[in-house]
Amino acid sequence: MARMFDMPLSNHRRIYGAFLAAHAVPDAINLMFTGVGCKSKAQRQIAMHDRVREAGNKMVWSDIGDAEFIRGPAKRLASMAIETCRRRENVGLVVVTTSAAMEMTGADVESELAAIRREVGCPVIYLPTAGWDGDLYAGYGEATSAVMALAPWGSSEGDSRTVCVSGYLFDRYEPDHAANLREIQRMLGAAGASRGAVFFSGSSMRTLMEAPAAGCHLVLPYARRVAAWAGRETGRRVVATDLPVGIAASARFIVASARLVGLSGETARSLAEAESLRARPALSGARAYLSGLRVGVLAETPMAAGLCSLLLELGMVPVFAGLLDRTLGGKRAFFDALASSAGALRGCLVAEDPSAQDVEDVCRRLRGKLGRRDRGRPFDLLIAPDLWLPPSCVDGVKRVELGFPSNRWHPVSPEPFIGFAGAVALAHRIAAAEASR
Amino acid sequence: MAAKTIGKGRGPLPRDEVAGRPADLSQKCCALEGFTRLLSFMPGNFAVVLHSEPDCANLVFHDSRVADPSRFFCTNLKENDAIAGRGRGRLAAAVREAAARRRPDMIFVIGGCVASLASDDVDEIARTVDLPRGIRVVAVDGGAFRMYGQGAIVDWFAGEMIGAAPSSRRKKARSTNLVGFAPDGGETMRILGRVGLAVSAWPRLDSPQEAWAGLPNAALNVVSDVGLFSRLVEALETRHRVPSVEIAPPFGVEKAARLYSGIGGFFGLGAEMRAAFREERLRAGRRVSAFRRRHPRRKLAYHVGGRKDFELHTMVRGGLAFVSLFEELGFSVEVLFQGPVEEEHRRRIAALLDHHGVDAPFDCLPDRISLTRTLRCGGHSLVYCSDSLAEEAGAASVPIVPVGRLAPGFAGAEANVSLIEGLMR
Structure with missing residues (x-):
């Protein structure tokens, strides 16, 4: 544990996690209701990490200065959101985040959000991301919950063999993540299931909102808090599993997936063992x-x-x-x-x-x-x-x-x-x- | 401060109406962000204490490019600390801990927005902390919605650097400083050396404090932009008796010639200096002329305001230092400013262009995605912009000259021709 005045090695907080979630949804924008310096807590952090997709146009920041602060900062939030969505035309999601200082001002964000929702024609989620505590995973997890809650889960029961996955930490559009997502799909196939929507995976809002086509739900550790909500609110069978890194955890992923889609424990274990055997020689x-x-x-x-x-x-x-x-x-x-x-x-x-x-x-x-x-x-x-x-x-x-x-x-x-x-x-x-x- | 300017006569620098500071069309920042960016890359025996919630410490660069982020400390304010007024005690304790653990020559104490909202007087607290003798404390009250241009931060930073410089013991009579000039592969030193002149100090923004400490030793201080280094110029002139001259950075053949001639002229060596760079100037001039013949009547979009990088090429002369280079190559330049589009802002831009001697048409873009539309209907052959705008420029099929890729000096002028021709192909 870092000492009282030290900085931890990894110091990214909720505001960055929420931004990362917006980056992982191509048609989302992140509206940062913050002071002028906070922009660098988001886009700059990923500028050298993701060389495939530039994140600069992902973010709109409210640039609250002294004058805006005096005039009422929340007003600027609404005008920025509405104007940005009007200019861009194809925005699928607005993710509004805040800083500690902005929350201390007591600006009435909620009432401005109502105006924004009326005008912009796409979902708007509000994630208070004051950086007192928490980390990027908390911000990413909270964004995951908020976006999942937008899907029409009551519209169907979903296919019992299709698995929706939440808590995949998609932080760049490079070939490592493309390969990971293919491997998840392949492993689900090996377990007798098919892959549904993955929160998040570089998929657009339209694709994510098709999540209810899945009849069951696999939760990875980055979205643990989603598990209880999903079991309660979506009517799907939900299983939480470890991150499938290494042979043992990958085998447990196969077992969990096979059990989720209704295979017996014995069948599930034999499928996992077959997969493990194939990998071991290498x-x-x-x-x-x-x-x-x-x-x-x-x-x-x-x-x-x-x-x-x-x-x-x-x-x-x-x-x-x-x-x-x-x-x-x-x-x-x-x-x-x-x-x-x-x-x-x-x-x-x-x-x-x-x-x-x-x-x-x-x-x-x-x-x-x-x-x-x-x-x-x-x-x-x-x-x-x-x-x-x-x-x-x-x-x-x-x-x-x-x-x-x-x-x-x-x-x-x-x-x-x-x-x-x-x-x-x-x-x-x-x-x-x-x-x- | 009375730095002589070599170059075009210009109107006054417009001022930001709200903050009263000189107008600056770069992306705005807070002082905490600016100072952490600059100090992250600066080697040296100093510590930095951020007085903020933990999230602001995320502005410190942590990756392997930087020089020891463990020099940075943070008061890691919690909501209760801020509300209950415990921040001051935490700041004093953090400064003492930084001094004890790092034994630094200098401690920067930088306040963020939350500290300002809690009325913590960073300067007063930093001054009254009991510290071992010999540690210089620099307080930066940086937050609470004060928007700074990047240039204002660099001016402040450079002022602090020269503030820590000792008085010169021995002036070097035939030497000059270069402040705000990009590295040029040794061309300037070579050409000055031919007439018996030397460079005394050439600090970069990521140089250690010792590099700034050499500035008082020179007979002349040359700055690329007196607005960007006003505090430094004033300190050198009043405290160290080093006169300053402002000369534009040497991007393009004529600007390079002007820099070397200007320095030579100050020392009464104008004719010798012109002879010293005659060959390089002729060779580079031939390359430029050939380019102009091969590519007549081309239009270039010059994008300003797309970066928050605290780099010289973004800030020197309002980011407009390269306009003349493109004009020299025969381009018809249109300047595109990313930022507010209101009439009041347009007036400031017009005044700023006038101040910097740029006589080109301009337009305002409300955001980065507007660049695509502008390029699609603008008939531009090329756009000078941040490489982060490659997607937007690519959507309009206009090749980009990335900000930061153009080289200074005569050799640079030749390299720039090759680069631009390659991009246009």
Whole structure:
């Protein structure tokens, strides 16, 4: 846990999560009801991460200055929203977000929203995103709930073999996510199901609003709070599952999906086992020379758990897991997601919401354990987003860039990290990093 | 401040009617955003304390390009802190912690919107914190809906940098500073060296404080835009007795010649200097003339206001520093401003163009997507704009010259011709 005045390594808050959700819906716009500096809390964060789709035109910001503040800032919100939608013509969703300062002004946003809704001809969702607490996953999850609630769930019971997926963290339009979504579709097919709408997946509002065609609903960890709502409000069968990263979690995904569409437990397990068997030969090749290498992982909790599970499957030794979120369950969720593998991580140091200083402290402890061998490196390899880390933590350490932001890693061909195909692709990346000088 | 300007005589710099600051048509920002952006990339032994809720600390760059974000601290205000007036105590504690952990030469204390709404006087708190001797504290009250142009932030920042510079012990008689000029692969130093002149300091916005500390040693200070560096110019002239001259950045053959001649002229070496760059000027001039012959009567859209990057090419001379380069290449330039379209704003733009000596027609675009429509019916061969507008320009099938890609100096003029010809192909 970061100290009182430190900044955590990953400091993105709700406002960015909500923006990310808007970025993941091509015809949505994010109207930021904020001060003038807050624009950079959204679009700038993704500018180098997503090289396929520029996010600058995704965002409209209200530019509240002294004069607007005095005149009544909420008035400007309505005029901006209405004018923007009129000019763009094809807006499918308006996501209104706010900053802490704007909420402190007590501006009457709700009454302006009524005027906006009357005028713009598309759904408008309001997400108060004051940055006192929470994280991007909270903002993304809240946006997921709000958009899902717009679908006409009462219009039909849906097809019992079609599965709607929520909580997919779609943060860029690059080939890694395209490949992930194909792998989810393939895994659902292997489990006897077909893929319905995915919240979010780069699909337009029209496609998302067809979600009720699905008769059941799979919830990934990034939208855990959706699960209770979906069970109550949509009349669908709902199952929450772990993020399918690594062989074990991917097998659990197949079992959960097969059970969701009505297959027996035994059938579900045999389908999962067949999938696992197909992937294992590729991993065993990598295992031969990755085995025993010490690895550090920096990722949000579900991803960190999936990666550590995969590393164990590759015979590697996770020695440090830094959990970069504040709302996805922390250590407890991390070890729960590891299920039966958790025992193998007894020596792994786990830090919640770490700052650079915390990582440095962990690395000092790891070096202390190692003594003089390994020339002072705390680990051989680090899997992490493009985050600045103290040189004492990363000098001489091989790196695999994964997660948000990936400013340097931009796959040119499909390279998933989800599912069985993702496990194999990640094993290739890890092996390539280890082989690099 | 009385910097001499070399170049066209111009009207007064228009002022922003609400804030009273010089008008600036770049995208607006808050001071917290601007200072964190500039300090994120600056090496050196300093710490930064943000007095804000945690979300504002997200404006600090955290990725691997930056120089040690762990120099940044944040009071991480919660709603209760702000309402109950606990922010001041937290700020004092955070400043003390930053001093104890980093042992910095300098601490920047920057307040955000919430701190301002809670009436926390960042300057007063920062001044009264008991700190070890020798730590300079710079307070920036940055938020609460005060909209700054990017140029105003750079002016403020550069003023703080020169404010920390010690007095010169030994002036270098035949040397000049260059402030607000892009790196040029060594051309300026080479040409000045031919007549026995040297560059004393050439700080960039991401240079360490030591690079700014060398400014008082020079005999002359050359700035690309006195409006962008007014505090620095004033400090150099009044505190350090270094005169300043404003000369446009050397984009294009004529502007490059003007820079070198201007510097040579100050030192009484005008004729020698013209001889020193004669060959480079002729060669670059031939390339430009050949381009003009091959591409007559072309129209270029020059887009302003699409970036919030705190980079010189966005800010120097209102972002208009490259207009003359395109005119030199024979383009008929139309300036497109992204921002408000009201008449009041148009008047300010006209005054700003006049101030910068730009005699080109202009239009206002309310947002970025309007660029497509304008280009579709405008008959433009090329658009100079941020590469983030590639989608909008692409929809109109007009190739872009990305902001930040044009090079200065005579060598740059030749490279620019190659670049632009390649794009037009």
